[in-house]
Amino acid sequence: MDSQYGVIVVGAGNAALCAALQAREGGARVLVLESAPASARGGNSFFSGGWMRFTHQGAEDLGKSFPELALAGTEDFDVLSYPDNEFFDDMTYITEFRGDPDLTSLVVQQSRNSMEWLHKKGVRFVFTFSKQGIKKNKRFQLGGGSIAVSGGGAGLVEKLFESAEEMGIEIQYQTRVIELLGIPGKRVNGVRIRNSAGELVDVKSHSVVLASGGFGASTEKRTRYLGPGWDLAKLRGSEFNLGDGLDMALAFGAKSAGHWSGSHAVAWDASAPTSGDRNRGNEFSRNSYTMGIMVNKNSERFLDEGVDFSAITYGKVGAEIMRQPDSMAFQIYDSKVLDILDPNYNGRQVSRITASTIEELAIKLELDPTLLRRTVDEFNASVDVTIDFDPNTKDGKGTSGLIPKKSNWANAIDVAPFLAFPVTTGLTFTLGGIKVDEKARVIDTQNQPIEGLFGAGELVGGIFYYSSPSGAGLTAGTVLGRTAGREAALDALSSPS
Ligand SMILES: Cc1cc2nc3c(=O)[nH]c(=O)nc-3n(C[C@H](O)[C@H](O)[C@H](O)COP(=O)(O)OP(=O)(O)OC[C@H]3O[C@@H](n4cnc5c(N)ncnc54)[C@H](O)[C@@H]3O)c2cc1C
CATH class of the missing domain: 3.50.50.60 (FAD/NAD(P)-binding domain)
Known part of the structure; x- marks a missing residue:
């Protein structure tokens, strides 16, 4: 050199x-x-x-x-x-x-x-x-x-x-x-x-x-800036982005800017490795949540899964999952939408649980069957049946009287087999900078x-x-x-x- x-x-x-x-x-x-x-x-x-x-x-x-x-x-x-x-x-x-x-x-x-x-x-x-x-x-x-x-x-x-x-x-x-x-x-x-x-x-x-x-890639900085729990987030990408450039620039007198407590983070297969896999890349993404519901370990829904297309919302969903018990959630679908889930849902080594009833699904997920049954029943009862389901447009097929509501693609979950995909937070990149x-x-x-x-x-x-x-x-x-x-x-x- x-x-x-x-x-x-x-x-x-x-x-x-x-x-x-x-x-x-x-x-x-x-x-x-x-x-x-x-x-x-x-x-x-x-x-x-x-x-x-x-x-x-x-x-x-x-x-x-x-x-x-x-x-x-x-x-x-x-x-x-x-x-x-x-x-x-x-x-x-x-x-x-x-x-x-x-x-x-x-x-x-x-x-x-x-x-x-x-x-x-x-x-x-x-x-x-x-x-x-x-x-x-x-x-x-x-x-x-x-x-x-x-x-x-x-x-x-x-x-x-x-x-x-x-x-x-x-x-x-x-x-x-x-x-x-x-x-x-x-x-x-x-x-x-x-x-x-x-x-x-x-x-x-x-x-x-x-x-x-x-x-x-810095566990310590994730916890320091993004908050408690983010040390457990899975990394979607490089394990070498440790924030060195930020440290050097700040030490040299640079001004910090942007969203230091924020990140782009997605729903990510719960069994994915702790950092990006160069051969399997994006296989762990679970971005079809708009077509079903997401519940936490208490069997409760916690967000509007259909507020917009996942292209718009996917980068914010990881932070919502991080706020749930043990930073985990379960995406639940019925057989009506299986064909329209993203191809990643059929990939190799996908964490996927199948059952013929909601109660059986809950038991396999170690959730309370009564609570999950109630969540699904309440969701199904609130669905607007007068509007046709159309995954290709914001169809306006929402729920009424449900908290949190689902704004689009609210399709009853009622045709077996039922599927669940355990997800956690997959961190794409951090937003704090210089x-x-x-x-x-x-x-x-x-x-x-x-x-x-x-x-x-x-x-x-x-x-x-x-x-x-x-x-x-x-x-x-x-x-x-x-x-x-x-x-x-x-x-x-x-x-x-
Ligand atoms: C799984 C995944 C999917 C994504 N998909 C998209 C997408 O489709 N479209 C999109 O727009 N964005 C996407 N993103 C975001 C996008 O990848 C990033 O915004 C972009 O790559 C950032 O580029 P960069 O050059 O700033 O950083 P990087 O590409 O991360 O490069 C930074 C480099 O700096 C090196 N480095 C770190 N510290 C030091 C040091 N002290 N000394 C020397 N070198 C150092 C690192 O090793 C690394 O090679 C995705 C991210 C991930 C993880």
Whole structure:
């Protein structure tokens, strides 16, 4: 490793690799430092489903920039245009009006050209139906968030690593960055690392981009910031996102921002491993709760399962489960909806309990049969039978007089066999971060940019609160990563060597 780089990028997930590529395109000499070994590279981005949300004008427009989407054909579905204001509104709705409007606008406005930039790096896209496909008059209507990277998150990072290698970007694995060098709050000029031999080494650079993710993998920080019980949450992704970048930035005078007690967390198979499984990825997701009911260990329902499509609500459901006894819940369905559950429900090693009566199901789940019977009976009695059940639209088939109510898809649970899926909280990523401005410059506690220091990805706070719209995390990482890389290169090339 040389002693002088233009730009050091901390981390090797989506945001970091986008920053590194953009900085290299800007003419800087770039070094990427990644704490994981090469065999575990790619951060949370690797584990992601690869959904990427961006603005467009519908099928014809998409086909011009992404020929693979034109080839996909649109005989069976319509692709609705997804303009800036809709993307912005989706962000506002999910974040409950708390998101930083400037950063949100940047993400929205730069989303389309960032996808075109990814396309030039070899990334290819596909339409997806499972999250936001709404069927109207027998045709699917695909709204925002219906496009994913071919090959998912693994496909995305593979293409980015290939591009980085082609562009001669140096990547050091098993290299944990532990400290920023320079004058805290003023100017950064490198990083201190612990290299693969366990030695502490200082590496100099003109600029540093922090893109090392959130603190989801730190049991201690989860408990400290998210609250009691979160130490027990299962991790959906990387075990290397320990919050180091956040610690370093705060110690260097950066301002904290965003939702430190919040996270994106989903319903996750209770028997899933404690952190992400690189071979089984998203198999443990249980996002079809809109089609049934969820009860806790007291056999009580605790949320409106049908308040909206799971594409909108899934990232908030994990926190609701965390509030239940032993952070556990059971999704209960009857045979009427089995065919429309997400394919993950039929995957290998799925925790699934089947019974021919509700009482038998309760006994198998170690719940009180009388209580579960009562919950199901009360639910069934409250269902509006005058409205037809339609899983493809918000059908308005709700409950009346029930607390909590179910707003849509309230279908009586009355046809055996009955199925239950035990779930717990699956933490996707944390939302507490560092304040950056629209140039991705890290802002200090005096509201001034720290010279030479940039941030991108999950490490940035203030874009997402409570959850995020599906596909927005990767898009935000790409947009802010590119911004950080471009600005870091400009900073490096304008600095006296
Ligand atoms: C299972 C799952 C599914 C998801 N699906 C989607 C989806 O479909 N669409 C979407 O938009 N979002 C999705 N997300 C969220 C998305 O993955 C994240 O928002 C995004 O990947 C964050 O990218 P990042 O580059 O900031 O962080 P990461 O990709 O996590 O990269 C951070 C990197 O920094 C490294 N690092 C940490 N500390 C150090 C250190 N001290 N020194 C050096 N390196 C360090 C880590 O090892 C890691 O490689 C999903 C997440 C998960 C877990």
